[in-house]
Amino acid sequence: MALRLYHKQAPPLGDLEREVMEVLWHDGASTAQDIHEQLSDARGMTLSTVQSTVERLSRKQLVHREKCGRAYRYRALLSRQQLLARLVAELVTDFSSTAPRAGVGVVDLSAGVDDSTLRQLEAWVADTRRARRLEDGA
Numbered sequence: 001m002a003l004r005l006y007h008k009q010a011p012p013l014g015d016l017e018r019e020v021m022e023v024l025w026h027d028g029a030s031t032a033q034d035i036h037e038q039l040s041d042a043r044g045m046t047l048s049t050v051q052s053t054v055e056r057l058s059r060k061q062l063v064h065r066e067k068c069g070r071a072y073r074y075r076a077l078l079s080r081q082q083l084l085a086r087l088v089a090e091l092v093t094d095f096s097s098t099a100p101r102a103g104v105g106v107v108d109l110s111a112g113v114d115d116s117t118l119r120q121l122e123a124w125v126a127d128t129r130r131a132r133r134l135e136d137g138a
Contacts, residue, residue: 011060020053021076029075
């Protein structure tokens with residue numbers, strides 16, 4: 001099986017796309033102008049750069065756009081945690097399908113993670129297993 005590097009469900013994000021998503025997660029639905037005001041001082045970018053970025057995120061199905069007067073308002077379709085979970089799951093799946101012991105790398109990475117984060121990961125795994133059992137009627 002060939003290694004898949006791009007997924008519509010969790011497409012890779014560039015630095016500016018991640019920063020825009022952070023604004024949307026923090027502020028909620030925002031126009032490109034709102035996002036530009038948040039990011040322009042630190043990045044020195046133009047409004048058209050922000051507009052192109054949110055349109056790209058819309059095509060990647062990570063934000064929803066809604067017409068408000070003459071502008072669009074954008075909102076994140078996934079929470080930060082949902083996007084991260086999808087990215088990690090797809091990465092582990094891709095590497096596990098090409099190299100059966102690749103999942104061990106996830107455990108190795110966890111060595112630098114604090115106990116609170118590990119407990120949260122364990123809780124997410126347990127919640128996912130419970131949800132699957134309910135879906136299967138078990």
